[in-house]
Amino acid sequence: MPDLRSNLPNVRGKLLLDQPLAPYTWFRVGGPADALFLPADEDDLADFLKALPEDIPVTFMGVGSNTIVRDGGIEGVTIRLMGGYWGKVEPGGPNSLFARAGALDLSVAKASAKAGIAGLTFLSGIPGSIGGAVRTNAGCYGRELKDVANQIEGITRSGERVRFEAEIAQYGDPKIDFSYRHTNFPGDIIVTGLLLTGSGEGDPGELEQEIADHQARRAETQPIKDKTGGSTFANPDPPGTPNQRSSWKLIDQAGCRGLRVGGAQVSEKHCNFLINTGEATAADIEALGELVRARVLAETGVDLRWEIRRIGRIQTPQT
Ligand SMILES: Cc1cc2nc3c(=O)[nH]c(=O)nc-3n(C[C@H](O)[C@H](O)[C@H](O)COP(=O)(O)OP(=O)(O)OC[C@H]3O[C@@H](n4cnc5c(N)ncnc54)[C@H](O)[C@@H]3O)c2cc1C
CATH class of the missing domain: 3.30.43.10 (Uridine Diphospho-n-acetylenolpyruvylglucosamine Reductase, domain 2)
Known part of the structure; x- marks a missing residue:
């Protein structure tokens, strides 16, 4: 380099x-x-x-x-992509909003309620940016990004602007597939903005109530005040599968609730969440995740797939 x-x-x-x-x-x-x-x-x-x-x-x-x-x-x-310009959410046509990639999912949900657009409030349950939602086809409460993303704009590694209309790619030929917490969206394109279309008109007061309900439910079931990364592992079966298995149940079954490595711990509240209790290193958290995977595999035969992205260099010990 x-x-x-x-x-x-x-x-x-x-x-x-x-x-x-x-x-x-x-x-x-x-x-x-x-x-x-x-x-x-x-x-x-x-x-x-x-x-x-x-x-x-x-x-x-x-x-x-x-x-x-x-x-x-x-x-x-x-x-x-953070800051004023990147956080903008603007009207985007009938039942639609155009959000720049740095807008928080919660801001998009709130903007949809204000504009009386139904079908976008689920985004309030996802504490990321709307650009980040593309990479894992983020979703909750039965809806996913793919259900609402009408257009995705981005810039390639070489600086070319590209736009994807619904599922049809105009960059090369391949179709953009979104599935449960997965997409083949090209990894070398930075998403800069999305046109999001809801399911129809809604009453702003009712939509605001939906957001409040989603947030109350989250606070009750997830360690949202802790230093965490959300669901660590994708559920082994996509939503809608009969007898769907949940990662948290498998982790619990393998006896990992509360398990610790260094400063990292499996949440007592929701055992598909790992927590930095204060002094954890990234290596502690990753090692804990791998220990959980190994124990779940040994106990249940299920090989869990990381949903959390792990990026960067492993620190080599000082000599
Ligand atoms: C308490 C908690 C609860 C959560 N609940 C849910 C949930 O219910 N459902 C759910 O799906 N997720 C959930 N998550 C996970 C997370 O919020 C989502 O995956 C979110 O979409 C990630 O967005 P981000 O901006 O934080 O992305 P980051 O974590 O910063 O990045 C994630 C990935 O997206 C890529 N990326 C980020 N921005 C862009 C961009 N502009 N262009 C291209 N690639 C980009 C990164 O390269 C990386 O690969 C939860 C997380 C927490 C902490």
């Missing part, structure tokens, strides 16, 4: 070297980004990507609610 510092293009947004990433993740763990870029807007982002040498790795992050950044930090440039 060429020397990073001397190869970084000029930008209008912020470009920070050796920037700690732990404060930008829900787990509050992880090492620094070699460089963190916070673009001012789409032109700034596209110009930067066009000028950045191809062999410098680029990583995208939202608000880090589904991510473990490893303790050795992230090589190359990490890009976050």
Whole structure:
């Protein structure tokens, strides 16, 4: 890789070297980004990507609610779309909103209630950014991103703007498939905005109540005040499967509720959630997840799939 510092293009947004990433993740763990870029807007982002040498790795992050950044930090440039410009949610046509990628899912849900658009309040249950929701086809309460994403706009690693209409890709040919907590959306495209379409008109007061209900339900069943990353493992069977198995039940069955590695613990409240109890490292959390997987496999024969993204370098011990 060429020397990073001397190869970084000029930008209008912020470009920070050796920037700690732990404060930008829900787990509050992880090492620094070699460089963190916070673009001012789409032109700034596209110009930067066009000028950045191809062999410098680029990583995208939202608000880090589904991510473990490893303790050795992230090589190359990490890009976050945060701040005023990236958080905008605007009217997008009949029963639709256009949200820039950095908008929180909760802000989109609230905007939909205000605009009287039904079918988008489920987003209030997901504490990420709407751009981040694409990567795992985020969803809850029986709805997923794919049910509401009408268009997805993005920028490729080489700085080209692309737009996907519903499920048809205009970038290359492949169809974008979304399935349970999974998509084949190209990993080298940063999502910059989404056109989201609800199911019809709704009463704003009732929609606000739906959001309040979703949030109350979350607070009751999930450790949302802890340093966590949401559901650690995807359920083995997609929603709708007869006799669907839940990851949390398998983890409980394997005796892992409350299990600890270093400062990381399996939540007592919801055992598909891992928690940083205060002093955990990313290595503690990842090792705990692997221990849970191994015990579940031994006890139940089910090989759980990580839903949480694990990115960056493993820290090598100091000699
Ligand atoms: C308490 C709690 C509850 C949760 N409940 C749910 C739930 O009910 N349902 C659910 O689906 N998830 C849930 N999650 C997980 C998480 O909130 C979602 O996966 C969310 O969509 C992640 O968004 P993010 O902005 O935090 O993404 P990050 O964690 O920052 O990134 C996740 C992935 O998305 C990619 N990414 C982020 N932004 C972009 C972008 N602009 N363009 C391209 N790729 C991008 C990253 O590269 C990474 O691969 C929960 C998490 C927590 C902490």
